[in-house]
Amino acid sequence: MIGFVFPGQGTVRVGMGGWLRRDPAGAAVVARADELLPEPVSGLCARGPLDKLVDTLHAQPAVTACNLAALAVLRERGVEPEVVAGHSVGEVSALCAAGVLDVDTALRLVATRARLMADLPTTGGMTAVLGLTLRRVEELAAEAARPGEPLVVGLENASDHAVVSGATAAVDRLAALAGEAGARKVVALKVSNAFHSPLMAGALDGWAEAVRGTPMRPPRVPVVPNATAEPTTDLSTIVDALIAQLTARVRWTETMGVLADVETLVEVGDSKVLAGLLRGVGVRCVSTADPAAVRRLRRPEPAA
Structure with missing residues (x-):
């Protein structure tokens, strides 16, 4: 069994996504992100400046572009998940991996999330x-x-x-x-602000409208939402949890417990943060930040 976990905005850094932009499948996704997003992210990821990259308005689209680029690389190799989860904004990438969103829709939705959160007063x-x-x-x-x-x-x-x-x-x-x-x-x-707290309430109505107005499909595999830490394939539950996540707690410790028995876990993006957290609870996880680890991943053999 293969599980994918997707990092959030706290993992951004100058130089992120370098090898993914050199891979044809990854490069195509980053190029598409540059076309769709209000501001291109490829140059910002590659060269910064850091103070702009870590700003919420740019950090969330940047990490999502890298996540989805890594997902494209894995899909090109025939590697697909059987369960998914994402940390904070990484949950949108997880929904893409589960088939709930396509790449274009995921990028647009994250851009909206970033704008709504960045527009709040910094308190x-x-x-x-x-x-x-x-x-x-x-x-x-x-x-x-x-x-x-x-x-x-x-x-x-x-x-x-x-x-x-x-x-x-x-x-x-x-x-x-x-x-x-x-x-x-x-x-x-x-x-720039107090994410996953009551101070995000000012963005909640706009976020709920954006999520409910986004075309979504039932997931092909179970999703473990941050707000519940319970695997589900029910689309209405996933939608409600994605909305609630803006002000709710990210229950990552419980999520790691849910994923503990997954045979192969992959952190999908240019980060090793989630892999490190999982190692801390005795769960092995490889990361697509390591190209060698990606090369070792194989399409599961069909059951006899």
Whole structure:
């Protein structure tokens, strides 16, 4: 059994997608992204500048273009998934892999998501907390929040790796509290706002309209949405979860548990972040960021 996982915008870096742009199948997808997106991404991925690349407006389309380029390379080799999941904006790439969206539609939808989120006033931030249990981080987030200054766990990346998201002042208070509580590391993320938190509510109506107005097909394989961490082939459930994901928690720890028994997991994109998280829970995952790993992947032999 083969599973595909797709990284999100936190994995962007200058130089990303280099080998994918040299592969004919990958290059065709990146060229198509340059045609469709409001601003071409190939040059930005290759040369930056970094401050522009990490901006939400550009980061989400850039990582999606690389994800879909990697997917095209695998498809060219006859490698298809039997279950898919994506981390944050990577979920849109996962839906493409499952056959819910075609490449053009996925790129357009991500461009809309990025614009809606980038247009919100910058009132919040995100900080990773490592070395504390999820329950302890939730307690500290509740302690740091104030009326009008929400703070929640936005991402569960591992049992001892949570990312809090919310009002800037609350994030700052949380950082101090986490240090006092014995966190191994507290790292402010380089993001423009508080993703997967109530502060994204201003984009929710526009996002829901965009998602519900997008042509979609029932998935060919199960999808594990971020908002539920439960495999499903029900299209209405997938749509609702994709909408909810904008303000809801990314339940990646639970998702990794769901995928733990998959024989071959592949991180599809130019990133090894998800492969690293999976290794941390004892699950092997290869990455298409390593061309040699891609060459070793083979089309499954048909059952006798």
